[in-house]
Amino acid sequence: EAIEKGGYEHFMLKEIYEQPRSIADCMRGRLDAKNGRLVLGGLRDYMNKFQNADRIIITACGTSWHAGLVAEYLFEEFARIPVEVEYASEFRYRNPVVNEKDFVIAISQSGETADTLAAIELAKSKGATIFGVCNVVGSSIARATHAGSYTHAGPEIGVASTKAFTAQISVLTMMALMLGYQRGTLTESKYVQLLNELEKIPSKVEETLQMNPHIEEISAEYKDARNFLYLGRGYNFPVALEGALKLKEISYIHAEGYPAAEMKHGPIALIDEEMPVVFIATKDNSYEKVVSNIQEVKARKGKIIAVVTEGDTTVKSMADHVLEIPDTAEAFVPLLSVIPLQILSYHIAVMRGCNVDQPRNLAKSVTVE
Ligand code: G6P
Numbered sequence: 545e546a547i548e549k550g551g552y553e554h555f556m557l558k559e560i561y562e563q564p565r566s567i568a569d570c571m572r573g574r575l576d577a578k579n580g581r582l583v584l585g586g587l588r589d590y591m592n593k594f595q596n597a598d599r600i601i602i603t604a605c606g607t608s609w610h611a612g613l614v615a616e617y618l619f620e621e622f623a624r625i626p627v628e629v630e631y632a633s634e635f636r637y638r639n640p641v642v643n644e645k646d647f648v649i650a651i652s653q654s655g656e657t658a659d660t661l662a663a664i665e666l667a668k669s670k671g672a673t674i675f676g677v678c679n680v681v682g683s684s685i686a687r688a689t690h691a692g693s694y695t696h697a698g699p700e701i702g703v704a705s706t707k708a709f710t711a712q713i714s715v716l717t718m719m720a721l722m723l724g725y726q727r728g729t730l731t732e733s734k735y736v737q738l739l740n741e742l743e744k745i746p747s748k749v750e751e752t753l754q755m756n757p758h759i760e761e762i763s764a765e766y767k768d769a770r771n772f773l774y775l776g777r778g779y780n781f782p783v784a785l786e787g788a789l790k791l792k793e794i795s796y797i798h799a800e801g802y803p804a805a806e807m808k809h810g811p812i813a814l815i816d817e818e819m820p821v822v823f824i825a826t827k828d829n830s831y832e833k834v835v836s837n838i839q840e841v842k843a844r845k846g847k848i849i850a851v852v853t854e855g856d857t858t859v860k861s862m863a864d865h866v867l868e869i870p871d872t873a874e875a876f877v878p879l880l881s882v883i884p885l886q887i888l889s890y891h892i893a894v895m896r897g898c899n900v901d902q903p904r905n906l907a908k909s910v911t912v913e
Contacts, residue, residue, distance in 0.1 A: 548701075554900045556702035556794070560886050561753060566697040566707040567879065568746040570714040577739040580732075582722050584715070586675070586693040590647075593673045594719075595726050597647035600627045601672070603635050603663040604651040605910070607705040607789065611677075611712035612651050613782035614878050618717055621875060622724030632663035633913075644671035649716075652676070653700060653708035654909035655683020664688050677715050679708050693719070702901045703908050704793045706886050709786065710749070710879055717742065717876065741873045745880070748870040752883045755867055759884055762849060762865050763891035766820050772797055773811055773846075774885070775804040776824035777834055783824050783878050787885030794903050795893035804830075804837040815846040822888070823863070824881050827853040828874040838862050849888075851881050 552558035602612035616627040648667045655678040676692030695711035724730030776784035788801035825834045850863040867884040
């Protein structure tokens with residue numbers, strides 16, 4: 545096992561560190577930015593269906609569902625097709641309205657999640673086209689879908705998903721860009737510009753990982769907190785949910801993720817000097833709004849840890865700690881902003897003496913209801 549961990553203390557840390565490579569592997573042979581080309585083999589025979597779909601329905605569980613939420617923003621921004629993101633466990637029992645004009649995307653690391661599999665069978669019986677985004681080759685979900693694209697992240701051992709999540713987002717990003725280009729909702733020049741930016745993501749992830757020692761120091765300060773709040777807007781809202789889930793899963797600290805503006809409808813009542821609040825406050829469309837949300841937390845003496853874009857000074861002057869990530873296209877930010885949150889949960893869990901790779905009560909793949 546020590547050999548499998550490749551010198552890392554835990555699989556989770558190894559898998560966090562593998563992300564520059566797993567994202568690059570996921571894009572290899574698919575993205576050719578220099579020539580302005582992007583090809584997902586699995587989509588070839590289904591591009592017509594995809595392009596002409598009335599609606600995209602994404603179904604998944606856990607972290608994969610969070611990747612689905614990121615994809616909702618991607619597909620709507622680039623391809624202008626309405627998207628619904630469904631918990632597989634709800635979808636399957638709800639008698640949902642689905643028909644042959646729907647394009648269903650099922651996301652699953654293991655490809656074995658029982659609820660996701662059942663959701664697929666249901667949508668299939670109603671005539672929808674089902675596309676899988678799986679990590680495990682030949683898995684049940686990969687076989688049950690009409691077509692799919694593998695994430696190629698390599699085996700993920702840690703129960704808390706890390707590299708599979710960023711690989712899922714990578715595949716979904718490529719799908720959204722292809723779709724937008726084909727539908728003409730994304731201009732050629734914008735498309736090429738985005739492809740070039742996407743190609744730089746693995747090295748920007750590498751750069752982001754260098755914050756590890758800094759995050760370890762911050763973790764020591766907050767390891768005894770009883771609650772955490774994670775707030776973000778737009779593309780960073782699903783990242784807030786994922787950050788909170790990571791912390792809950794492995795450190796057993798209660799954490800909630802919220803869209804930052806929803807804070808005033810409830811969570812703000814919880815804020816006092818004991819409450820660490822993690823803001824994902826990168827320079828994007830909602831930046832100014834997030835800054836005022838930070839002010840609201842500060843006024844109530846909450847402790848602020850903020851993930852910001854490199855060079856940010858406004859948030860820096862307000863937050864207790866800042867974690868700087870490289871600048872990128874707004875749509876690609878989740879691939880970078882989730883990294884410090886993975887690392888934060890990892891260190892806090894280790895410092896609390898938790899079994900990081902195999903947290904209590906959780907399974908890597910949930911093959912029963
Ligand atoms: C379990 C795992 C999570 C995972 C979820 C969905 O709860 O612990 O890490 O996100 O199942 O799994 P899947 O394999 O379908 O992505």
